[in-house]
Amino acid sequence: MTHILLSDxxxxxxxxxxxxxxxxxxxxxxxxxxxxxxxxxxxxxxxYWFEYRGVCPGGYGTVLHGFRRLSESGWTMxxxxxxxxxxxxxxxxxxxxxxxxxxxxxxxxxDGLAAVLAHGDGLGPGDxxxxxxxxxxxxxxxxxxxxxxxxxxxxxxxxxxxxxxxKILRKQVRTIPAHLEAWAGKQLxxxxxxxxxxxHVPRVASMPGGVxxxxxxxxxxFTYLKVEEGIPSLERFEG
Numbered sequence: 001m002t003h004i005l006l007s008d009x010x011x012x013x014x015x016x017x018x019x020x021x022x023x024x025x026x027x028x029x030x031x032x033x034x035x036x037x038x039x040x041x042x043x044x045x046x047x048y049w050f051e052y053r054g055v056c057p058g059g060y061g062t063v064l065h066g067f068r069r070l071s072e073s074g075w076t077m078x079x080x081x082x083x084x085x086x087x088x089x090x091x092x093x094x095x096x097x098x099x100x101x102x103x104x105x106x107x108x109x110x111d112g113l114a115a116v117l118a119h120g121d122g123l124g125p126g127d128x129x130x131x132x133x134x135x136x137x138x139x140x141x142x143x144x145x146x147x148x149x150x151x152x153x154x155x156x157x158x159x160x161x162x163x164x165x166x167k168i169l170r171k172q173v174r175t176i177p178a179h180l181e182a183w184a185g186k187q188l189x190x191x192x193x194x195x196x197x198x199x200h201v202p203r204v205a206s207m208p209g210g211v212x213x214x215x216x217x218x219x220x221x222f223t224y225l226k227v228e229e230g231i232p233s234l235e236r237f238e239g
Contacts, residue, residue: 036076049084
């Protein structure tokens with residue numbers, strides 16, 4: 001079974017211009033024309049996503065429909081949340097057909113290839129400030145407190161601190177943080193393949209024990225990992 005992995009589109013509502021939305025939508029149409037495979041999203045599909053009891057953010061109907069089309073055509077859909085969309089939930093699953101995996105890291109087998117998958121935030125030594133804040137941001141009590149805000153206020157507040165796509169276009173990052181590289185190397189002691197997002201840097205690095213793939217993004221690089229018959233290949237969508 002072929003596996004397609006991608007991350008970091010950082011979408012925001014359709015009424016605001018986004019540098020990668022149209023390309024991502026074309027990619028989903030392209031996938032829908034192929035035989036069913038496994039699709040893995042390793043987080044930060046959205047620059048901000050928060051579900052209330054019966055309401056999810058508006059302005060994402062086209063991309064949600066694109067994923068639903070894949071699911072209905074037989075694709076198996078997996079979502080590992082990132083730091084921007086950790087609180088995706090049942091409404092997102094109902095609209096798209098994704099299964100959510102909150103285990104970090106998540107272990108999978110791709111035709112006998114032992115793989116470790118993670119979004120990539122707060123992993124390895126270093127980045128102590130974010131690592132201390134991460135459990136608080138992802139705690140259920142934090143979600144409940146945030147839900148007390150009016151959706152308009154909550155969205156304004158969240159987007160004020162997100163705005164990732166514009167930041168990425170202003171600052172091109174070309175290196176993988178040393179702490180993430182060290183973490184990947186440690187994982188390869190018991191795995192053949194480590195896949196992460198978060199850094200927005202597309203890269204394949206051979207390391208002792210296996211390969212670390214950094215997925216890039218759908219803002220400027222438009223890259224994805226294809227694993228077919230146990231062979232990983234980082235590819236760029238030219239659509």
